[in-house]
Amino acid sequence: MQNLNKEVDRYNLQPKKFIMWLFMISSIIFFAGLTSGFIVYSGDGVGKTLNVALPQAFIYSTLVIVLSSATMHWAYLQTKRLKFGNQRLGLWLTLLLGIVFIVMQVYGWSVWTNLGVFFINSNATISFVYAFTFLHIIHILAGLIIIITALISSYKKLPNVINLFRMEIASIFWHFVDILWIYLYVFLLLNQ
Amino acid sequence: MATAAIHNPTATHHDEHHDHAHHHETFLTKYVFSQDHKMIAKQFLITGIVMGVIAMILSILFRIQLAYPDQSFPLFEVLLGKFAPEGRLDPNFYLSLVTIHGTIMVFFVLTAGLSGTFSNLLIPLQLGARDMASPFMNMLSYWFFFTASVIMLSTFFIESGPAGAGWTIYPPLSAVAKSMPGSGLGMTLWLVSMTLFVASSLIGGINYISTVLNMRTKGMDLWKMPLTIWSFFLTAIVGLLSFPVLVAAVVLLIFDRSFGTSFYLSDIYVAGQALPNEGGSPILWQHLFWFLGHPEVYIVLMPALGITSEVIATNARKPIFGYHAMVYSLIGITVLSFIVWGHHMFVTGMNPFLGGVFMITTLIIAVPSAVKTFNYLATLWKGNIRFTPAMLFAIGLVSFFISGGLTGIFLGNAALDINLHDTYFVVAHFHLVMGSAAIFGMLSGIYHWFPKMFGRLMNAKLGYLHFWLTFISAYLVFFPMHFMGLDGVPRRYYSFTEFESMNEWLSVNVFVTWAAILGAVAQVAFLWNFFYSIFFGEKSTQNPWESTTLEWTTPVERIHGNWPGEIPTIYRWPYDYSKPGHSTDFIPQTTPLSETMSSNMPHDFEGNEEAERIQEEWNAKNVNNTEEVK
16 A cells, blocks of 8 residues: 555546546536526526426436446446456446436437427526537537547556556546536536 | 655655656656646746736727727827727727636636646645645646637637627627627637636646645644635635636537527527527526626635735734634635625616625625624734835735725625626725635735745845836726716716717726726836836746745755655744744744644643643743843
């Protein structure tokens, strides 16, 4: 462990991990800005509330992303135990579930547009829902890219401290986008 | 020698893992895509200066229009083409000039040019780090900023001209492309540029915070950091917590502009035609914008305050008065900056009770600001003042901070603000307190740390000329504007002197314009001095200002990795100037207490009983010796 700590120092990893946390703070502020925009808007008057039920697909996508967090955590634990085959399996599973999540979100949009509930709407709370999900998907895409870098480094013959570090970064960020979605979903459910 | 970004002084083998240390440095890796924090700081500085000069020229253009609304200047048509038909500025182009002047000055000069330069330069140097937490991200931050600058300036070369809705780009004007030429492609590019700018600021700011918290050298605890570092650190935190909100607001604005949503738009007629957008709220934009916009003025000001603390203490040869109070007042400003945004919105039909709340929070900011002012004055009091150009500019900041800050108390009161809102009184207020004050802080920093950037000194005589001309002209330009504002003259108007009730202000406009031209010409002294001294200035010694802080222990040659050997250890706070009992009037932070037995005070030991005992023994012996000598 002592040795590992020295390695972490040598690669200057601690500050870099901290950068990831700070980035997440900025992301939280971004969504806090958006959701408080929602509150200010819907507090403005009658007819400015979310009066359409959210698509059912969002419940299933929530389950998918929670499951993907579990597979991610499993992959992380396996990496710590130096079982790199399982690490790759876990990462591939997470990647797949992430893509399924995006597909389900887009399916949720199509359900709404088929009902005539469009992004361009005189009730901007509806537009907000599209905006939240869209901007969240962008975060998911960023998460997928980080997962892919973790995957690549797990196939390369890199020092384990680097592999573990990338794994840690991927897992922190992936849990974050998971929690972010749950926050947005609960927020929208409460404001329905 | 490695260029590793390592902060552990015991690690000696830091070359084996580094990925760009071993190939030879080319022009491209040294001067263009550099990852060395000192080079990136210089890139930020020079880009900031260039942008500042451009924004200053824009302001001269619209000042000439204000002073001579009836006159035609054929030169304008030659230079600006159809933006100045028949030698007279086009009214829409006037609005674009005002908008871009504000945008460039606030964001590109006083945010990126100031924080970007001095945070990058001083955080690793004053904290004892080899480089930033992530040198690559640091480089990325600069290139995002550079791209944003290029896009912002490119809008002068498109047919409909640059954005024209004011630097606050309030919808509906900014959201409806048809509403004016400046809301067309120019506004789109403005938004693209600002998005890149925010990305640059966030990447940079995240890096600064991580470096300050993780990479300080041995002995450098938070309460031994110079006030510059405290101010850069807190500025980065303010940026981290406020810029994302601007991005959120801008994303919604882009949806409104380009996709037809109605976040901000409702009940709008353009040329008799009703727009389809319904139900939106333009006030929503103001809330989101000013949640960034107000902290932004502290992002501009706080680094300047930090630089001033350092320069004043060094050149007054006295410890900064109330170091802890200085830090706590910065923290106070940081916290308060987030709960005052509503004072920009008193006239939006806000609930008077809410207005009262914002009024109180706003006026509370006067407390930490006054603490800082008093501490600057108390530091100067009875100091052995050395009037270097940097010191003059730092004192200039204090002057502007007082004269501009006082009018803030007027504007913070809702009852007065409703009268003064959007008049020249506001223009005078913020140009003094955040414009002039921050630019003076920045110039002070440039004169003071120029030797650290380029290894040479700037010419002091030209510095004095630059200071006095700029200082006098800044007051001549902005002071009369208070009276115009009290008379109700609205800001951003193309030719308000055409109104009968205001045409008497024409003579004042002429006066202000000539004062502004004087101020602009004075900058030639600076630009000449700056660029000439880079190449031919007098060679600097290692510690030209006899300063205590860590950056002056690095070699003049400014090597990659900052210190040739081990990173020095810190033993004391950064303000040991004129300490009684010591032979020189400054003690560097790297001098251990054991080498300064004659000047140590009981509180220097921070409760270390063993050290206190040794000191007492030494004192006893020393007192005896003196008696024997007698």
